[in-house]
Amino acid sequence: MNTANYDRGAASDTFQVIRRFPGKPYRxxxxxxxxxxxxxxxxxxxxxRATVKSLTPEELKACGAQIILGNTYHLYLRPGHELIRxxxxxxxxxxxxxxxxxxxxxxxxxxxxxxxxIDEEGVTFRSHIDGSLQRLTPEFTVEIxxxxxxxxxxxxxxxxxxxxxxxQVIWATDxxxxxxxxxxxxxxxxDLKLFAIIQGGMNRDFRAKSASELVALDLDxxxxxxxxxxxxxxxxxxxxxxxxxxxxxxxxxxxxxxxxPEDLVEAVDRGIDMFDCVLPTRNARNGMLFTSFGRVVIxxxxxxxxxxxxxxxxxxxxxxxxxxxxxxxxFVTRELLAYRLNTIHNVHYFLELFRQIREAxxxxxxxxxxxxxxxxxxxxx
Amino acid sequence: MNTANYDRGAASDTFQVIRRFPGKPYRxxxxxxxxxxxxxxxxxxxxxRATVKSLTPEELKACGAQIILGNTYHLYLRPGHELIRxxxxxxxxxxxxxxxxxxxxxxxxxxxxxxxxIDEEGVTFRSHIDGSLQRLTPEFTVEIxxxxxxxxxxxxxxxxxxxxxxxQVIWATDxxxxxxxxxxxxxxxxDLKLFAIIQGGMNRDFRAKSASELVALDLDxxxxxxxxxxxxxxxxxxxxxxxxxxxxxxxxxxxxxxxxPEDLVEAVDRGIDMFDCVLPTRNARNGMLFTSFGRVVIxxxxxxxxxxxxxxxxxxxxxxxxxxxxxxxxFVTRELLAYRLNTIHNVHYFLELFRQIREAxxxxxxxxxxxxxxxxxxxxx
Numbered sequence: 162m163n164t165a166n167y168d169r170g171a172a173s174d175t176f177q178v179i180r181r182f183p184g185k186p187y188r189x190x191x192x193x194x195x196x197x198x199x200x201x202x203x204x205x206x207x208x209x210r211a212t213v214k215s216l217t218p219e220e221l222k223a224c225g226a227q228i229i230l231g232n233t234y235h236l237y238l239r240p241g242h243e244l245i246r247x248x249x250x251x252x253x254x255x256x257x258x259x260x261x262x263x264x265x266x267x268x269x270x271x272x273x274x275x276x277x278x279i280d281e282e283g284v285t286f287r288s289h290i291d292g293s294l295q296r297l298t299p300e301f302t303v304e305i306x307x308x309x310x311x312x313x314x315x316x317x318x319x320x321x322x323x324x325x326x327x328x329q330v331i332w333a334t335d336x337x338x339x340x341x342x343x344x345x346x347x348x349x350x351x352d353l354k355l356f357a358i359i360q361g362g363m364n365r366d367f368r369a370k371s372a373s374e375l376v377a378l379d380l381d382x383x384x385x386x387x388x389x390x391x392x393x394x395x396x397x398x399x400x401x402x403x404x405x406x407x408x409x410x411x412x413x414x415x416x417x418x419x420x421x422p423e424d425l426v427e428a429v430d431r432g433i434d435m436f437d438c439v440l441p442t443r444n445a446r447n448g449m450l451f452t453s454f455g456r457v458v459i460x461x462x463x464x465x466x467x468x469x470x471x472x473x474x475x476x477x478x479x480x481x482x483x484x485x486x487x488x489x490x491x492f493v494t495r496e497l498l499a500y501r502l503n504t505i506h507n508v509h510y511f512l513e514l515f516r517q518i519r520e521a522x523x524x525x526x527x528x529x530x531x532x533x534x535x536x537x538x539x540x541x542x
Numbered sequence: 543m544n545t546a547n548y549d550r551g552a553a554s555d556t557f558q559v560i561r562r563f564p565g566k567p568y569r570x571x572x573x574x575x576x577x578x579x580x581x582x583x584x585x586x587x588x589x590x591r592a593t594v595k596s597l598t599p600e601e602l603k604a605c606g607a608q609i610i611l612g613n614t615y616h617l618y619l620r621p622g623h624e625l626i627r628x629x630x631x632x633x634x635x636x637x638x639x640x641x642x643x644x645x646x647x648x649x650x651x652x653x654x655x656x657x658x659x660i661d662e663e664g665v666t667f668r669s670h671i672d673g674s675l676q677r678l679t680p681e682f683t684v685e686i687x688x689x690x691x692x693x694x695x696x697x698x699x700x701x702x703x704x705x706x707x708x709x710q711v712i713w714a715t716d717x718x719x720x721x722x723x724x725x726x727x728x729x730x731x732x733d734l735k736l737f738a739i740i741q742g743g744m745n746r747d748f749r750a751k752s753a754s755e756l757v758a759l760d761l762d763x764x765x766x767x768x769x770x771x772x773x774x775x776x777x778x779x780x781x782x783x784x785x786x787x788x789x790x791x792x793x794x795x796x797x798x799x800x801x802x803p804e805d806l807v808e809a810v811d812r813g814i815d816m817f818d819c820v821l822p823t824r825n826a827r828n829g830m831l832f833t834s835f836g837r838v839v840i841x842x843x844x845x846x847x848x849x850x851x852x853x854x855x856x857x858x859x860x861x862x863x864x865x866x867x868x869x870x871x872x873f874v875t876r877e878l879l880a881y882r883l884n885t886i887h888n889v890h891y892f893l894e895l896f897r898q899i900r901e902a903x904x905x906x907x908x909x910x911x912x913x914x915x916x917x918x919x920x921x922x923x
Binding site: 484 | 591592593595596597598599620621625628629630635636637846847849859863864865867868870871872874875877878879881882
């Protein structure tokens with residue numbers, strides 16, 4: 162492993178703003194990790210179980226991936242972090258030599274595991290795979306992520322329902338802060354970055370308290386969690402607008418689990434640097450493809466004899482080689498190649514969108530880009 | 543399409559024996575098609591529904607595929623041969639620019655379709671997909687295969703159970719001959735080769751009658767059908783030995799649907815030039831991998847922490863990049879990448895086996911190769 166950054170974990174070494182825009186929250190940046198730099202704004206394809214579903218590392222690179230995300234919860238349960246450590250870490254295990262960010266498992270416990278119970282010490286739950294009783298603490302999630310060798314680790318956060326009572330929101334938000342302090346204290350590897358997750362529900366005051374207490378820890382970056390959990394889109398954007406300015410400029414700002422291409426462009430406009438979402442990969446497997454002119458449902462009968470690629474403007478492997486007719490046939494017959502070709506296209510779409518965003522920022526024409534992005538989607542091809 | 547061979551369909555143009563071995567039935571050969579030549583003995587990966595499951599055309603080429611097989615029955619039902627013709631033929635539709643052989647659908651009707659009924663005219667059956675009533679005649683199977691643009695078409699054959707009564711075997715064998723005559727008469731495209739299928743059950747006399755009547759038609763090649771349908775291995779080899787000499791040297795000899803690596807080596811030794819089988823692809827999806835030292839069941843717990851590739855001697859993409867531990871993890875968690883990496887390995891194994899067979903033949907050391915092949919499999923790693 163590259164340990165050049167060992168013991169140089171200060172935020173200023175981690176993240177550099179390459180270009181600012183007066184009066185605007187958005188920026189071009191560079192995030193340094195033990196497995197290389199990434200340019201921001203950046204989108205991270207999700208590789209839940211040590212694989213971005215159906216793709217090889219080479220295909221991810223060809224799609225433009227700079228960094229991918231792994232899920233601590235899933236990898237802890239199967240195949241286990243000790244096994245992955247023995248295999249040389251997550252990078253070697255899955256053959257991906259670029260940066261990896263791992264979440265802390267908090268959200269997966271919340272969304273997947275039955276019988277979860279949060280207390281001061283940590284979270285207890287039953288595995289969704291075999292029902293076994295499991296326990297994650299802040300210290301243990303850091304231990305797991307260090308065993309995986311994640312370039313960017315996330316602090317364990319206390320996730321609660323969108324419609325939780327105010328008292329519960331306050332408790333979970335404060336607990337997330339105490340857990341972040343414990344995560345920071347549990348770190349042994351300074352070559353791996355550690356981000357904290359700002360919570361606070363849909364309340365600006367709680368968000369502000371969460372942000373200020375977490376920023377006081379001077380970690381390597383800050384994420385906005387607890388959004389895209391069922392709230393109206395306007396409320397989500399409002400919470401981003403309320404929370405983003407609370408993260409000082411020297412830290413990368415990461416919006417977790419968001420979202421549609423439209424949401425991503427809006428969030429970049431509000432100053433977010435990093436994103437992850439299962440939308441490109443999950444929708445690919447459901448036959449929903451993203452294009453420059455909107456969504457395509459590939460099983461639609463009107464594509465049965467359509468010789469055109471999914472998106473005539475797209476340069477991905479799938480669009481360069483296969484027709485809508487063939488992709489529809491593969492999807493209708495549930496052929497394995499369908500999921501893969503669709504995934505290549507969607508992942509390429511999201512990553513190409515971010516390449517274009519960075520290009521537009523570099524040319525100081527982000528708002529022109531944004532205007533064109535939305536106008537194209539109004540006239541479907 | 544390359545129509546250079548148009549109207550030059552004589553067997554001597556189709557197949558050339560490159561090297562003979564005195565007193566031995568095996569040989570090195572070259573089979574010419576509208577989409578290029580293939581060297582024989584050759585193995586054809588099965589691409590049932592216009593895709594060799596999970597693989598791209600580029601991966602097939604990288605695995606060493608010279609020619610692939612498509613299934614007329616499946617493609618006729620979905621997406622339909624007319625649609626594929628409109629899309630430019632099967633090669634363009636699926637993005638494979640090498641030779642394609644299509645079977646006639648006879649065996650799939652026999653093995654998949656409910657309520658099948660064979661009469662003099664053809665075979666009537668219900669689609670296994672939607673229950674619709676369908677009918678294939680010899681003329682129609684040629685029409686379908688010409689619409690697909692298959693480089694090598696197969697005559698419709700009458701398939702009956704392994705344990706059929708003698709009277710039924712005689713009837714089906716004679717019917718297969720009459721159908722082959724009708725297929726030959728129905729051809730419109732001379733750039734596409736046409737092979738007949740020798741039937742005759744497990745009876746040497748019926749096999750001899752079938753072969754002599756079909757050879758009299760002077761088609762482009764001859765297949766041995768009706769084997770690997772449940773009979774004991776020794777009986778299969780006996781029937782190959784009885785049938786193979788009845789195919790004159792100037793024709794390629796194709797053994798349909800066989801078999802294990804061991805069967806393939808034995809069949810090459812008995813003079814077979816061409817093979818197809820779903821074993822490498824189907825077993826890959828079931829987690830059974832072929833290696834130089836025998837079979838590997840990848841879900842086996844003893845591979846959980848095994849850093850070695852599936853086969854240390856293998857040069858496929860999977861073995862060059864991933865450990866048994868990772869492949870086991872992907873398979874146990876039912877990740878899409880598992881089926882694909884396993885398929886790459888198995889298809890490469892079968893095609894590499896044939897490359898080695900041809901190399902051994904070229905160096906006049908096939909029997910030494912065969913001896914080494916079998917001795918390696920006795921000491922498992």
